[in-house]
Amino acid sequence: MRIGVLTSGGDAPGMNACIRSVVRSGLAAGHEVVGICRGYSGLLAEEFFQGEDSDGRMTLRSVSDIARRGGTILHTSRSQEFRTEAGLRKAADILRKHEIDALIPIGGDGTFHGAVALARFWDGRIVGCPGTIDNDLLGTDYTIGFATAVQTAVDAVDKLRDTADAHERMFLVEVMGRHCGSIALFSAIAGGAEIAAIPETPTRIDEIIRLLHEFVRRRKTSVMMIVAEGDERGGAVELQRQLQELGCPYETRVLALGHLQRGGSPVFHDRLLASRLGGLAVRSVLEGKTGVMAGEVGGRLVLTPFEETYAAHRQVDPEDIRLLEIMAT
Numbered sequence: 313m314r315i316g317v318l319t320s321g322g323d324a325p326g327m328n329a330c331i332r333s334v335v336r337s338g339l340a341a342g343h344e345v346v347g348i349c350r351g352y353s354g355l356l357a358e359e360f361f362q363g364e365d366s367d368g369r370m371t372l373r374s375v376s377d378i379a380r381r382g383g384t385i386l387h388t389s390r391s392q393e394f395r396t397e398a399g400l401r402k403a404a405d406i407l408r409k410h411e412i413d414a415l416i417p418i419g420g421d422g423t424f425h426g427a428v429a430l431a432r433f434w435d436g437r438i439v440g441c442p443g444t445i446d447n448d449l450l451g452t453d454y455t456i457g458f459a460t461a462v463q464t465a466v467d468a469v470d471k472l473r474d475t476a477d478a479h480e481r482m483f484l485v486e487v488m489g490r491h492c493g494s495i496a497l498f499s500a501i502a503g504g505a506e507i508a509a510i511p512e513t514p515t516r517i518d519e520i521i522r523l524l525h526e527f528v529r530r531r532k533t534s535v536m537m538i539v540a541e542g543d544e545r546g547g548a549v550e551l552q553r554q555l556q557e558l559g560c561p562y563e564t565r566v567l568a569l570g571h572l573q574r575g576g577s578p579v580f581h582d583r584l585l586a587s588r589l590g591g592l593a594v595r596s597v598l599e600g601k602t603g604v605m606a607g608e609v610g611g612r613l614v615l616t617p618f619e620e621t622y623a624a625h626r627q628v629d630p631e632d633i634r635l636l637e638i639m640a641t
């Protein structure tokens with residue numbers, strides 16, 4: 313078989329480890345693996361991996377020492393053309409022309425929407441791997457890149473706490489996650505923050521002000537509030553404005569971590585998950601599976617139809633919200 317692999321959408325630490333796993337698992341099983349550059353845009357432009365053979369084929373050596381690197385050696389993009397029927401038909405023709413039998417796209421919900429659309433015009437097998445820092449897909453407990461993004465946020469919160477404490481200030485730290493508060497909630501608990509504003513639960517400014525006065529009464533010198541960029545009340549700058557309007561008792565500063573969270577060497581959890589899921593994706597296409605995402609749920613490797621991975625927003629665990637409240641004393 314000729315198996316194509318590509319990375320698409322926002323990059324996530326661990327994508328390289330996943331590419332490496334797909335390439336080495338495919339070669340170990342006696343098949344060819346072709347690298348497609350720049351996601352679906354690169355597929356439409358027929359941009360293949362330039363290795364020793366320059367025909368897109370990846371070798372054992374072409375993925376040497378990449379598991380520890382952030383970003384993606386195949387590069388990534390978001391493609392408008394791939395959303396059109398003409399673009400999808402063209403992509404299907406290109407896959408046939410290059411005799412690709414199976415595709416392993418590594419990405420998030422946009423990538424899997426694209427995979428489902430492509431399957432209308434191409435009868436090759438498609439098995440995806442969840443590569444996104446957002447952790448917003450169903451069918452896996454964690455997505456590849458999430459753990460590293462949370463670690464990056466926690467490191468930032470640790471550092472900010474020093475200066476916040478020195479100046480007796482409150483920091484609003486904005487983290488990524490368009491529709492999902494996972495990064496915010498996990499980094500708030502792990503980083504010892506007092507408050508998290510996430511899209512899954514209503515953010516009550518009056519409640520936060522009440523809590524802040526309580527903190528002052530308890531002689532708390534600094535406060536860390538983690539804001540998910542997709543909070544229904546807006547990002548950290550907007551929340552800072554709303555807090556000030558209602559009489560925030562702390563002097564405030566804002567920091568948006570932005571794309572910092574997408575970079576850096578992946579933590580072990582992301583490398584391990586990426587390696588496992590890349591291997592599962594290859595085994596699955598070889599077994600004839602298609603239209604599914606490889607994931608890990610409760611320690612077990614599972615396949616979930618693409619449509620189910622993005623059918624609903626992942627819910628945050630109410631116990632985690634409660635835990636954060638208990639810890640923030």
Ligand code: F6P
Binds near residue numbers: 490541
């Ligand atoms: O989906 C991953 C993500 O990093 C989101 O958390 C964020 O909202 C978005 O991508 C940013 O996208 P861009 O790469 O276009 O800046």
